[in-house]
Amino acid sequence: MIYFDNAATSFPKPEAVARAVSLAVARYGGNPGRSGHRLSQEAARKVFEVRESAAEMFGAEVENVAFTQNCTYALNMAIKGMAQYGGHIVISDMEHNAVLRPVYALYKSRGVEFSVAKTGEDDEETVRSFASAMRSDTRAVVCTLASNVTGRIMPYREIARECRRRGICFIGDGAQACGVLDVSLDDGFDFLCMAGHKSLYGPTGTGLLVSSGRYALSTIIEGGTGATSAQAEQTDLMPEKMESGTLNTVGIIGLGEGLKFVRRRGTAAILAHEMRLCEQFERMLEGSKRVKIYGRGVRRVPVVAFNIGEMHSEEAAGELSRRGFALRGGLQCAGLAHRTLGTLEQGVVRFSPSVFNDGRQVAALARAVFSTK
Numbered sequence: 001m002i003y004f005d006n007a008a009t010s011f012p013k014p015e016a017v018a019r020a021v022s023l024a025v026a027r028y029g030g031n032p033g034r035s036g037h038r039l040s041q042e043a044a045r046k047v048f049e050v051r052e053s054a055a056e057m058f059g060a061e062v063e064n065v066a067f068t069q070n071c072t073y074a075l076n077m078a079i080k081g082m083a084q085y086g087g088h089i090v091i092s093d094m095e096h097n098a099v100l101r102p103v104y105a106l107y108k109s110r111g112v113e114f115s116v117a118k119t120g121e122d123d124e125e126t127v128r129s130f131a132s133a134m135r136s137d138t139r140a141v142v143c144t145l146a147s148n149v150t151g152r153i154m155p156y157r158e159i160a161r162e163c164r165r166r167g168i169c170f171i172g173d174g175a176q177a178c179g180v181l182d183v184s185l186d187d188g189f190d191f192l193c194m195a196g197h198k199s200l201y202g203p204t205g206t207g208l209l210v211s212s213g214r215y216a217l218s219t220i221i222e223g224g225t226g227a228t229s230a231q232a233e234q235t236d237l238m239p240e241k242m243e244s245g246t247l248n249t250v251g252i253i254g255l256g257e258g259l260k261f262v263r264r265r266g267t268a269a270i271l272a273h274e275m276r277l278c279e280q281f282e283r284m285l286e287g288s289k290r291v292k293i294y295g296r297g298v299r300r301v302p303v304v305a306f307n308i309g310e311m312h313s314e315e316a317a318g319e320l321s322r323r324g325f326a327l328r329g330g331l332q333c334a335g336l337a338h339r340t341l342g343t344l345e346q347g348v349v350r351f352s353p354s355v356f357n358d359g360r361q362v363a364a365l366a367r368a369v370f371s372t373k
Contacts, residue, residue, distance in 0.1 A: 081217025160188025
């Protein structure tokens with residue numbers, strides 16, 4: 001099967017990632033940070049090496065890199081950690097449910113208010129929309145760096161500057177951007193949340209919460225950390241404060257090889273390759289009057305959202321699956337974005353290539369789309 005669902009999770013993984021996971025299971029079996037014996041120390045050393053690599057890649061102090069289960073966990077920790085005691089939050093109208101749902105849960109349970117900034121025709125209009133939504137009691141602005149539906153890149157650097165000018169915490173959802181765009185805390189983020197298993201090519205069950213250190217989060221999970229164990233209160237030491245319970249040592253070691261893979265290839269080269277495949281796919285679809293493509297004409301990451309006539313997107317994705325192609329149909333866990341696009345009823349089929357795809361595979365998919373009735 002030809003895989004074009006890398007916006008959900010990248011597949012295949014680099015061979016080095018698979019080898020690292022296998023080695024971790026066989027060798028690094030101790031619980032990092034929980035014991036003083038050699039096996040625990042070896043596992044802790046490997047975990048620390050990955051933490052250092054992530055800190056260097058995203059411009060953070062090593063103690064401000066926390067491992068999470070995925071990007072959704074990181075976003076929940078940042079959003080609820082900033083606003084679980086009230087205030088106001090601004091999000092965009094292109095957000096994934098990993099942003100909308102924790103914000104809505106705070107609204108329902110804690111009385112937190114929120115505003116939805118509209119995405120404009122251009123970046124300046126979008127920034128103005130965010131700025132007009134900010135209030136004196138705004139605790140945080142949360143924005144996706146790139147839409148997981150259309151790939152549109154948001155003007156996150158300009159939004160960050162507006163937040164910094166007003167003294168507001170800026171939280172970035174980097175699930176679709178980290179690994180294909182050159183992103184770091186230097187872009188103005190206070191918290192940068194990302195998935196390890198997408199464009200960072202790590203295993204599933206991995207994510208990162210990277211902090212600038214300017215804000216201390218209230219915790220939403222407490223428990224064993226291996227630090228200050230005699231105290232009933234959760235430790236204040238970072239990153240242990242945000243890492244209760246046993247870490248996913250195997251996944252983290254695999255993620256470390258994914259980070260190395262991305263850095264060796266370079267985000268610019270990865271982006272260029274994947275965008276060439278997207279542009280090829282769009283050119284080949286231009287001859288069909290039945291195919292509608294969404295989000296063209298804006299800066300974006302390598303994603304193409306399309307529909308085939310009036311066919312429901314899940315039905316179209318199912319037909320393409322039967323023909324040997326893996327794409328995602330439906331709402332992509334982003335109902336808010338689909339309301340903005342006007343595709344809430346039909347959804348879209350999402351094409352998202354990786355470095356392991358090539359032009360022949362794209363051409364074969366385009367022919368399958370043309371022949372889908």
